[in-house]
Amino acid sequence: MASILSAKAADWTQYRGPNFDGSSSEKLKISAWPNGEINAVWKVPTRLGFSSFAIANGRSFTIVMEKIDDVNREVCLALDVNTGKKLWSKVLNIAKYDGGGNSGATENKGGDGPRTTPASDGEHVYILDGRLTLHCLDAKTGNNLWIVNLVKKHEAKLIRWQNAAAPIIDNGLIFVCGGGEKQSLLAINKQSGATVWSEESDQMTHTSPIVVDILGERQVVFFTQKGLVSCNIRNGKVLWRATHPFKVSTAASPIVEGNIVYCSAGYGVGAAAFRVSKKDGVYSTTQLWRKPNKLMNHWSTPVCVDGHLYGMFQFKEYGNGPLKCVELATGEIKWSKSGFGPGGVILVDRKLIATTDTGKVVISKATPEDYKEIGRFKAIEGKCWTHAAYSNGQIYVRSTKEGARYDLKGSLGNSRLP
Numbered sequence: 001m002a003s004i005l006s007a008k009a010a011d012w013t014q015y016r017g018p019n020f021d022g023s024s025s026e027k028l029k030i031s032a033w034p035n036g037e038i039n040a041v042w043k044v045p046t047r048l049g050f051s052s053f054a055i056a057n058g059r060s061f062t063i064v065m066e067k068i069d070d071v072n073r074e075v076c077l078a079l080d081v082n083t084g085k086k087l088w089s090k091v092l093n094i095a096k097y098d099g100g101g102n103s104g105a106t107e108n109k110g111g112d113g114p115r116t117t118p119a120s121d122g123e124h125v126y127i128l129d130g131r132l133t134l135h136c137l138d139a140k141t142g143n144n145l146w147i148v149n150l151v152k153k154h155e156a157k158l159i160r161w162q163n164a165a166a167p168i169i170d171n172g173l174i175f176v177c178g179g180g181e182k183q184s185l186l187a188i189n190k191q192s193g194a195t196v197w198s199e200e201s202d203q204m205t206h207t208s209p210i211v212v213d214i215l216g217e218r219q220v221v222f223f224t225q226k227g228l229v230s231c232n233i234r235n236g237k238v239l240w241r242a243t244h245p246f247k248v249s250t251a252a253s254p255i256v257e258g259n260i261v262y263c264s265a266g267y268g269v270g271a272a273a274f275r276v277s278k279k280d281g282v283y284s285t286t287q288l289w290r291k292p293n294k295l296m297n298h299w300s301t302p303v304c305v306d307g308h309l310y311g312m313f314q315f316k317e318y319g320n321g322p323l324k325c326v327e328l329a330t331g332e333i334k335w336s337k338s339g340f341g342p343g344g345v346i347l348v349d350r351k352l353i354a355t356t357d358t359g360k361v362v363i364s365k366a367t368p369e370d371y372k373e374i375g376r377f378k379a380i381e382g383k384c385w386t387h388a389a390y391s392n393g394q395i396y397v398r399s400t401k402e403g404a405r406y407d408l409k410g411s412l413g414n415s416r417l418p
Helices: 150-154 408-412
Strands: 042-045 054-056 059-068 071-080 086-094 124-128 133-138 144-149 168-170 173-177 185-189 195-199 210-214 217-224 227-232 238-243 255-257 260-265 270-279 282-292 303-305 308-312 323-327 333-337 344-348 351-355 360-365 373-378 389-391 394-398 402-407
Touching (some): 059 086, 238 270
Antiparallel strands (some): 168 173, 255 260, 344 351, 394 402
16 A cells, blocks of 8 residues: 655655755665565656656656647646556647657657656646746646746747756746847746846756855856856846856756856766855856866766765766766766666765666665665666656656656665664
8 A cells, every 4th residue: 555645745846856956855764675676656657758756745747748639749747646646637838859869769759758847836836848838837736827938938949859957946936048139047936927037148958957055145057058157046147157168968957065066068078167256246266177078967967965976977878877976176086887877866865866777776875985885676667867856755766658656764664774
């Protein structure tokens, strides 16, 4: 029987979680890894797509592709977290992607479905679809509350493979990149859909922005085709910039620890880290290091703890690409473990929860000393190019075939690992 979860449980409200950095504030209470099989609480079909789950107020949300009246459509699904039962579904836009996405697959020539992840505050669900339309849905019913077409309102331009960036919510605002000249970086009122501010002319990428506090100021950091650009969340004032090359596609979000900001892209671009400084109220950035065509995060964003990055540092290494530990301040590789492919990784209680591209969940310790695996299990079938979500001791995973919930507390016991 499915364990019943409280609506007040810790939620995983958006792409890369409530802390904007792929981490959960929960404790990971598990004992010695069992010898037997770990069973899913529920599994449901999730046809095509690289959308992760968002969990809020007893509901889980993701985006799939469905054929409706002989037309492929992007569709938001709302599932009951206790049973996996579909509560509602909402058609968003057409699902058509101009190139790539297959790595040899034959499921859907030209792309494997929607790539953006919903965000939810528990009452509403926000989706920036592949055609750059921002939707606000009622979380209980799926009814439209408001819609903003960024192409029509802000002169947005679609990019190759269409949009994969998720809307990010903080302090009553939704942050997205995708507008046109002098209105590329956007803050939108989450209640009304009204534009609060619009700034700059950067062309968008597939990366989702992050919200952070740097040197005592709340700011939103975008990763555009010009590089990193940070804005004050209240008024959109540009605080600082850091130039980073662009080729073909950029998809992994930036990482911030303290006043160091890391970014990376595939297609021969590589990674860099910058130190952000402020003197007499004026910001500046200094490049700490850059590694062209190395330490590439194709679309999987790492996590960071105690000055070290943990993530999938690879480019198109399907099936065998490594999970690595990299020192943030220097770019030095501390260890590398192959066999993951372009999956994803999140951080819970100083433990890494990684998903491989073949649908395995692998738990290991976040330590720069060496790769220290705790255990692994096969979670789902299909192509898993997504990050997991973690809420109230539950792991939610998603592939191009199915989504599932696993009760880590129930499966593995309640004693803390050392």
